[in-house]
Amino acid sequence: MHISLIGLPGSGKSTIGRQLARVWKLQFVDTDHVIEQRLGCSIKDFFAAQGEAAFREVEAKVLVELLQEKTASVISTGGGAVLRPENRVALRAWSTVFYLQSLPEDIARRLRTDTSRPLMQGEDPLKRLRDLLQVRAPLYLETAHYVVDAARQNTAQVSRKICMQAELAGLLSSPGCSEEVAD
Ligand SMILES: Nc1ncnc2c1ncn2[C@@H]1O[C@H](COP(=O)(O)OP(=O)(O)OP(=O)(O)O)[C@@H](O)[C@H]1O
Ligand SMILES: O=C(O)C1=C[C@@H](O)[C@@H](O)[C@H](O)C1
Numbered sequence: 001m002h003i004s005l006i007g008l009p010g011s012g013k014s015t016i017g018r019q020l021a022r023v024w025k026l027q028f029v030d031t032d033h034v035i036e037q038r039l040g041c042s043i044k045d046f047f048a049a050q051g052e053a054a055f056r057e058v059e060a061k062v063l064v065e066l067l068q069e070k071t072a073s074v075i076s077t078g079g080g081a082v083l084r085p086e087n088r089v090a091l092r093a094w095s096t097v098f099y100l101q102s103l104p105e106d107i108a109r110r111l112r113t114d115t116s117r118p119l120m121q122g123e124d125p126l127k128r129l130r131d132l133l134q135v136r137a138p139l140y141l142e143t144a145h146y147v148v149d150a151a152r153q154n155t156a157q158v159s160r161k162i163c164m165q166a167e168l169a170g171l172l173s174s175p176g177c178s179e180e181v182a183d
């Protein structure tokens with residue numbers, strides 16, 4: 001019923017999810033955004049005050065709630081949403097999952113000046129992304145119904161690929177939407 005996007009931090013889940021929801025005329029939800037609303041502070045501040053384990057607890061609760069919503073939505077997840085086995089099972093069971101498979105080099109270049117992502121604030125963001133990918137790649141692949149090659153692609157190109165795949169799989173009631181994604 002829902003469409004979920006998974007992938008590394010900075011792989012474009014929020015940006016592309018919003019584009020797809022607009023084209024498909026579905027509700028758009030971003031788990032990070034819902035978590036921040038619930039916490040009443042930024043994820044970065046919550047990480048600093050309570051630590052990552054506390055964040056993962058909140059993330060798991062929010063994710064299941066959103067997946068159980070009746071209204072069909074495009075759900076952009078946080079980069080670490082696949083870390084918990086129960087999240088992986090829930091994502092696969094209650095949504096069609098697209099993995100945005102991006103290159104750490106592309107992401108590091110894009111996020112050079114970003115200070116909002118707590119896991120990207122170290123000395124060497126590229127090494128951090130490579131380390132994250134080593135741990136998470138099998139989890140993203142295990143969770144995904146479809147893997148989208150997002151390397152060296154802009155967001156409109158990635159959105160179009162997802163649209164075409166969704167049309168091929170008969171996931172959408174109104175085919176032809178891949179032509180509507182603007183560059
Ligand atoms: N394929 C892409 N081409 C060009 N720019 C991109 C691409 N993907 C993402 N971006 C840009 O990179 C930044 C991060 O993207 P976005 O916030 O959508 O990533 P995310 O996957 O939601 O990250 P997080 O897991 O931290 O929530 C944004 O400025 C977005 O416009
Ligand atoms: O990759 C991650 O573990 C994270 C990515 C972000 O989307 C946020 O969910 C948070 O900063 C953790």
Ligand SMILES: [Mg+2]
Pocket residue numbers: 013014015030032076077078
């Ligand atoms: Mg995001």
